[in-house]
Amino acid sequence: MLRADAGRTLGFARIVARKPETEAAGDGGERASLWKSPVAEPGVLAERLTLPQYPRSAAYDPAWVMANVMGPHPLWLMEWLTGAMRLEPGMRILDLGCGTALTSVFLAREFGVHVTAADLWIAPGDNWRRVREAGTGAGTVTPLSVEAHELPFADGYFDAVVSVDAYHYFGTDVRYLPTLARCVRPGGQIAMAAPGTRVDLDAEPVPEHLSPWAADADFWTFRTAQWWRRTWERSGVVTVETADALEDGWREWLLWNRTCAEFADPEWTSGPAQEDPIVADTGRLLTLTRVVASRD
Secondary structure, three states: OOOOOOOOOOOOOOOEOOOOOEEEOOOOOEEEOOOOOOOOOHHHHHHHHOOOOOOOHHHOOHHHHHHHOOOOOHHHHHHHHHOOOOOOOOOEEEEEOOOOOHHHHHHHHHHOOEEEEEEOOOOHHHHHHHHHHHOOOOOEEEEEEOEOOEOOOOOOOEEEEEEEOOHHHHOOOOOHHHHHHOOEEEEEEEEEEEEEEOOOOOOOOOOHHHHHHHOOHHHHHOEOHHHHHHHHHHHOOEEEEEEEEOOOHHHHHHHHHHHHHHHOOHHHEOOHHHHHHHHHHOOOOEEEEEEEEEEO
């Protein structure tokens, strides 16, 4: 993900944590060690993780997703996000904070678009290997190492920008969106999906079941859909088209976390306690949010 503090993560935001080891990459740099394969049989995972609301995601091996994931199920989030977008074959798309590029592969294969897979912490060589192995259908994926505040792209170059489980770590400042919007053509779309809350916790006491995490600054990047709407509208560079929370998003989040805890290699998971805040919350506050806007 594109983060300044990649070593610190809220437990309930990331059930599977990358082990802090590196190995030499083929391009002469360094990259994080590859994830170990899950211990579950693919058929078991498919039965557990095939949801009718995500028919596109169901076509992908869940073991592949689990072996490379860095947070909530990335393909579910991307499928939900793109449901509110206007993507056409041949478009140029920036996948900002793409992590292990699963969402980039998904975009290329499902929509025939040309994706720039931008991430600061996962080496391009690592992502390129993963992209080659997965295939991109009619689309293409170009991995790059990019810092979110130093975007090396021409004005108006992209038809759209997407960001799944990443934007909230670098985009809460109202001044950030104009930096990103510069790279999008007028009428193009900017879209993000990320963990969030149903009420503005700045105006409410933090409930007891979430108080252990409130001391972590990352917790305060979880915002309501309406907070994101206001922040984006105040930037003066976009028109917000969609800003909502996923109905029963907490249940999908919990399903994914429990499946990872049960079937992934125990060495690479953080343990059953990771689900405790979601279980205790039962959708009262924790949710998944989506925002889609068009470039003015």
